[in-house]
Amino acid sequence: HSADAYRTDLMTITRFVLNEQSKHAESRGDFTILLSHIVLGCKFVCSAVNKAGLAKLIGLAGETNVQGEEQKKLDVLSNEVFVKALVSSGRTCILVSEEDELAIVVEPSKRGKYCVVFDPLDGSSNIDCGVSIGTIFGIYMIKDHSEPKLEDALQPGKNMVAAGYCMYGSSCTLVLSTGSGVNGFTLDPSLGEFILTHPEIKIPKKGKIYSVNEGNARNWDAPTAKYVEKCKFPKDGSSAKSLRYIGSMVADVHRTLLYGGIFLYPADKKSPNGKLRVLYEVFPMSFLMEQAGGQAFTGKERALDLVPKKIHERSPIFLGSYDDVEEVKALYAEEQ
Ligand code: AHM
Numbered sequence: 550h551s552a553d554a555y556r557t558d559l560m561t562i563t564r565f566v567l568n569e570q571s572k573h574a575e576s577r578g579d580f581t582i583l584l585s586h587i588v589l590g591c592k593f594v595c596s597a598v599n600k601a602g603l604a605k606l607i608g609l610a611g612e613t614n615v616q617g618e619e620q621k622k623l624d625v626l627s628n629e630v631f632v633k634a635l636v637s638s639g640r641t642c643i644l645v646s647e648e649d650e651l652a653i654v655v656e657p658s659k660r661g662k663y664c665v666v667f668d669p670l671d672g673s674s675n676i677d678c679g680v681s682i683g684t685i686f687g688i689y690m691i692k693d694h695s696e697p698k699l700e701d702a703l704q705p706g707k708n709m710v711a712a713g714y715c716m717y718g719s720s721c722t723l724v725l726s727t728g729s730g731v732n733g734f735t736l737d738p739s740l741g742e743f744i745l746t747h748p749e750i751k752i753p754k755k756g757k758i759y760s761v762n763e764g765n766a767r768n769w770d771a772p773t774a775k776y777v778e779k780c781k782f783p784k785d786g787s788s789a790k791s792l793r794y795i796g797s798m799v800a801d802v803h804r805t806l807l808y809g810g811i812f813l814y815p816a817d818k819k820s821p822n823g824k825l826r827v828l829y830e831v832f833p834m835s836f837l838m839e840q841a842g843g844q845a846f847t848g849k850e851r852a853l854d855l856v857p858k859k860i861h862e863r864s865p866i867f868l869g870s871y872d873d874v875e876e877v878k879a880l881y882a883e884e885q
C-alpha cells in the first residue's frame with residue numbers, strides 16, 4: 550500500500566495547542582492565536598538563517614540594496630519580524646526583546662493579555678560558521694491590560710504560562726511547554742507546518758555530559774570548580790562525563806534535554822552574575838527543564854523563584870538532569 554508511506558493524521562503544533570487549551574473552560578483561543586504568531590516568526594527566521602550562507606555567496610549580505618539601504622543583520626531582522634508578528638496578534642501588551650533596550654508597550658487598540666519576553670536570535674556569533682542558533686521565548690499573563698506596567702514583565706519565572714525555543718539546526722525544531730510537560734515539533738518544510746515529533750520529552754534523571762565554557766575556569770567560584778573537577782575525575786567509581794559545548798544556548802540546552810546531563814553558565818570573577826539573561830534565556834530554559842523532570846539552580850536558589858529587578862538582568866545558571874543539578878546544589882550548600 551503506497552498510501553501507508555503517508556501519515557494522514559497530522560498533529561500540527563496549532564492542533565496540539567488547541568487540544569491542550571480546550572481543557573481549560575475559560576480558554577477563548579487567545580493563546581493559540583498568540584502562539585501561531587510566534588510560530589510565524591520562527592518560520593521566517595528559519596528561512597532567513599538557511600539562506601544566510603547563500604546570500605553571502607551571491608553577494609547580498611553586507612552590501613547595499615536597491616534602495617541604498619544596508620542589508621540588515623539577521624538578528625536585527627529577526628527581532629523586527631517577531632515584534633511585528635507579536636503586536637499584530639492583538640494578544641500582547643508588553644514585549645521584552647534582547648535586541649531592544651526598553652520594553653515595548655503595545656498601543657491600546659492592539660493590546661491583549663500576554664507579556665512576551667524573547668531573544669529573537671540567540672547565539673548569533675555562530676551564524677557565519679553554520680552552527681545551530683535559536684529563538685527563545687517566555688510568556689506571562691499580565692495583571693490588568695488597561696494599565697500595563699513594567700512589573701508585569703518582572704515576574705518570577707514560575708509565573709510563566711508557557712515557554713519554548715526554536716532551534717535552527719540540521720532541522721528546525723520547536724520545543725514548547727504550556728505548563729503540562731514538554732513537547733517537540735519539527736518543521737516539515739514541504740508543508741510549512743511544525744509536526745509533533747518529540748511527544749512528552751523527559752530528561753534522563755542523570756546524564757553523562759557536562760556543558761560549560763571551560764576557558765573561564767580560572768575565574769570560577771569554588772563550587773563550580775569543584776563540580777567540574779568531579780565531572781572529570783569522579784571519586785565514587787563512576788566514569789568521567791564527556792564535555793560538549795557548542796556556545797549556542799539553544800543547541801546546548803536542546804542536547805541536554807534529550808540526552809541528559811548538565812549545562813552551566815556560572816558566575817565568575819569577571820562576571821559575577823554570569824552572562825545569560827534572566828528573562829529570555831534563564832527563565833524559559835529553566836521552565837522547560839523543570840517541566841521535563843529536571844532542575845534549574847542559580848547557585849543561590851531555584852532559578853524560577855528569582856524575581857528580576859531589571860529586564861536585561863543576568864544570572865548564573867546550572868540546569869539539566871535532576872541528579873546532576875542536585876550535586877551542584879550540595880556543593881553550594883557546603884559553602885554556607
Ligand atoms: P548572545 O545573546 O550574545 O548570542 O550570547 C548568548 C550565548 C548563548 O547562546 C551561549 O550559551 C553563550 O552566549 C555562550 O557564551 P560564551 O561564548 O561566553 O561561552
Ligand code: MG
Nearest residue numbers: 647668671672
Ligand atoms: Mg542571547
